[in-house]
Amino acid sequence: MTTSAVHTPRGPVTRKDVARYAGVSTAVVSYVVNGGPKKVAPATEAKVQDAIRILGYRPNATARALKMGSNQTVGLVIPDSSNPFWALLGHAVEVAAGERGYALLLTNSDNKLDSERRHIRNLAARQVDGVVLASVMFEPDLLELVGAGIRSVLLNHASVAPGFNSVGVDLEAGARLAVEHLISHGHKSIGLAMGITADNEADGREAGWLRALQAAGLPPGPLARGGFDRPGGYAAGQRLLASPKRPTAIFASSDMQAIGVLRAIREAGLSVPEDIALASFDGSVEAEYSWPALTTVEQPVWEMAEAAVSALVGEDRNEPPQHRVFPTQLRIRQSCGCP
Amino acid sequence: MTTSAVHTPRGPVTRKDVARYAGVSTAVVSYVVNGGPKKVAPATEAKVQDAIRILGYRPNATARALKMGSNQTVGLVIPDSSNPFWALLGHAVEVAAGERGYALLLTNSDNKLDSERRHIRNLAARQVDGVVLASVMFEPDLLELVGAGIRSVLLNHASVAPGFNSVGVDLEAGARLAVEHLISHGHKSIGLAMGITADNEADGREAGWLRALQAAGLPPGPLARGGFDRPGGYAAGQRLLASPKRPTAIFASSDMQAIGVLRAIREAGLSVPEDIALASFDGSVEAEYSWPALTTVEQPVWEMAEAAVSALVGEDRNEPPQHRVFPTQLRIRQSCGCP
DNA sequence: GCGTTTTGTTGACTCGAGTAGATCGTAGTG
DNA sequence: CACTACGATCTACTCGAGTCAACAAAACGC
Numbered sequence: 010m011t012t013s014a015v016h017t018p019r020g021p022v023t024r025k026d027v028a029r030y031a032g033v034s035t036a037v038v039s040y041v042v043n044g045g046p047k048k049v050a051p052a053t054e055a056k057v058q059d060a061i062r063i064l065g066y067r068p069n070a071t072a073r074a075l076k077m078g079s080n081q082t083v084g085l086v087i088p089d090s091s092n093p094f095w096a097l098l099g100h101a102v103e104v105a106a107g108e109r110g111y112a113l114l115l116t117n118s119d120n121k122l123d124s125e126r127r128h129i130r131n132l133a134a135r136q137v138d139g140v141v142l143a144s145v146m147f148e149p150d151l152l153e154l155v156g157a158g159i160r161s162v163l164l165n166h167a168s169v170a171p172g173f174n175s176v177g178v179d180l181e182a183g184a185r186l187a188v189e190h191l192i193s194h195g196h197k198s199i200g201l202a203m204g205i206t207a208d209n210e211a212d213g214r215e216a217g218w219l220r221a222l223q224a225a226g227l228p229p230g231p232l233a234r235g236g237f238d239r240p241g242g243y244a245a246g247q248r249l250l251a252s253p254k255r256p257t258a259i260f261a262s263s264d265m266q267a268i269g270v271l272r273a274i275r276e277a278g279l280s281v282p283e284d285i286a287l288a289s290f291d292g293s294v295e296a297e298y299s300w301p302a303l304t305t306v307e308q309p310v311w312e313m314a315e316a317a318v319s320a321l322v323g324e325d326r327n328e329p330p331q332h333r334v335f336p337t338q339l340r341i342r343q344s345c346g347c348p
Numbered sequence: 349m350t351t352s353a354v355h356t357p358r359g360p361v362t363r364k365d366v367a368r369y370a371g372v373s374t375a376v377v378s379y380v381v382n383g384g385p386k387k388v389a390p391a392t393e394a395k396v397q398d399a400i401r402i403l404g405y406r407p408n409a410t411a412r413a414l415k416m417g418s419n420q421t422v423g424l425v426i427p428d429s430s431n432p433f434w435a436l437l438g439h440a441v442e443v444a445a446g447e448r449g450y451a452l453l454l455t456n457s458d459n460k461l462d463s464e465r466r467h468i469r470n471l472a473a474r475q476v477d478g479v480v481l482a483s484v485m486f487e488p489d490l491l492e493l494v495g496a497g498i499r500s501v502l503l504n505h506a507s508v509a510p511g512f513n514s515v516g517v518d519l520e521a522g523a524r525l526a527v528e529h530l531i532s533h534g535h536k537s538i539g540l541a542m543g544i545t546a547d548n549e550a551d552g553r554e555a556g557w558l559r560a561l562q563a564a565g566l567p568p569g570p571l572a573r574g575g576f577d578r579p580g581g582y583a584a585g586q587r588l589l590a591s592p593k594r595p596t597a598i599f600a601s602s603d604m605q606a607i608g609v610l611r612a613i614r615e616a617g618l619s620v621p622e623d624i625a626l627a628s629f630d631g632s633v634e635a636e637y638s639w640p641a642l643t644t645v646e647q648p649v650w651e652m653a654e655a656a657v658s659a660l661v662g663e664d665r666n667e668p669p670q671h672r673v674f675p676t677q678l679r680i681r682q683s684c685g686c687p
Numbered sequence: 688g689c690g691t692t693t694t695g696t697t698g699a700c701t702c703g704a705g706t707a708g709a710t711c712g713t714a715g716t717g
Numbered sequence: 718c719a720c721t722a723c724g725a726t727c728t729a730c731t732c733g734a735g736t737c738a739a740c741a742a743a744a745c746g747c
Contacts, residue, residue, distance in 0.1 A: 072703035096435035411733035
């Protein structure tokens, strides 16, 4: 004869079961579980706590969410979570959300617009409390969808959409930092391996590269476009190396691209930074452990995630939409030619 | 004068609003939205569809979840989503779940037991339909928690817990594959950079390394333990290099560790594979783009994720718990000494 | 034309929890 | 001792959607 058999109902234990077992009403159970909004006598509270423990009651978060109109969840849409930069961002968002008691619904848009749109629709239906949209693309459709009552933050997006929160870094300033550093090493021909932004908006990194060169009175070096990922960088790197006047330095718009470029350079029998210097953008861990370690423009991912989540469900939830731009920092390592 | 203002209620549009607008009962709206369980006359259906479109109605997934007892969500607990291997796994799980209409709640345990336990509790309260538990740790507590009605899959865990689904690879066979390959290159002293498994269960990779050496009549080389990540591998690598009899080859229990080892080797002024050959475990993208490219034992991450999700919410949802072991494949590149 | 199916629609109850408002009992005051 | 004030508790409604039993109307058979 087991101890738990008598009163244990089949199926999941609900508030009602606890109430019956403790000999109180369901309201009291709620008051005990939530510590309010009404007081409960200590003796009653103890009875209820016992019942909860004995029956193994766990409140149904879905029911709570229905009643309260919030399921304590934020959604995140990123292009590809197997890309280390996005993975890190996802991690940071999860932590920032977790600190506030929110869980993270993660979705990958895979750089496809319809996929992204589907995910946003889905997140909206699931009544998430907010969504962080780290999209390379951008469509008015998205505005409408997300605008339908759900708070959202655009991450690192070029266009500053009215009515939307946005969080990002100063891409142009960051790129200038890196290119200027390459220039300071004496390079006169600096190529650019640029990622492809689907909306064809001018990317700040490209502008920064150009400005830095102009400011130094240098002509723009060769430019090759490819995906922001390793294969994209590899392909872009090969094209840069094959250009009529091979650059002596290359700035890549992402760390992953730089790693691809690195491979292209090596396969060409050249070495970094002796033959070609390299700098990139993002500041991911892979940059640190690459060989040579990559000089890169670091994005304050944790702060950005924190700011994004805060705008969604944090203290500044009710403020009007903000556009926060974070500074970047040049993380100097060996790929640029520094010792 | 806007077209939508007249009948649009304030706040989110519910089934009731649609019903009122279309002049039907709420039941009919449900039937239209779900295509059942009862038929609706074409003319009525059209009216309802119009109302839905005009009012911009989207069904509240939370309410649906409450009624149906499922919120079409699976949970994933991994040690650290900024580790590429786990990031890839997360991506694969998300895709597998997405194909079945399920969303992914992602949590990082950060390798901490209490954090892991908290997340599982949270996932349970949120009534997820299943959880994939990729824990390095293991505690009976977890069994109890997850066992409380929620289907779960243990990923790549050494101990085969009864009543639990599990999905993993044959760690020992995989490790043997790699070590045997190093032996075939003529190496007689092969060190092991082993990750730390918190539950101190014997890890198959260690066993495989040992067995391969024994089978070849070789003495076990030096062994160093560290985290499964890059810093862990770096530290382990330094210790292996400093060991009295320096090994001529090293097998690392993860790609990330191998990348750390690579750095240690380079900082010691040695080169791979000339001075020290290297092979590792996981088969992540970083291994491919490392220099030299890492020879590694590839885990079939996509198949594993597919199997895990399928056991949770797929076709074989109602079968008794299974233990699926997938084969690994040796992906030969340059770090082992092959051309 | 009448009884019988078929088809279409509806009202009402349900899921599990939050909480306002009503109710009960008791302690405190005059 | 009557009467208020208050603390503790319960009743009952709500959130939004799924679906069954019940019913009305139309289609059918003979």
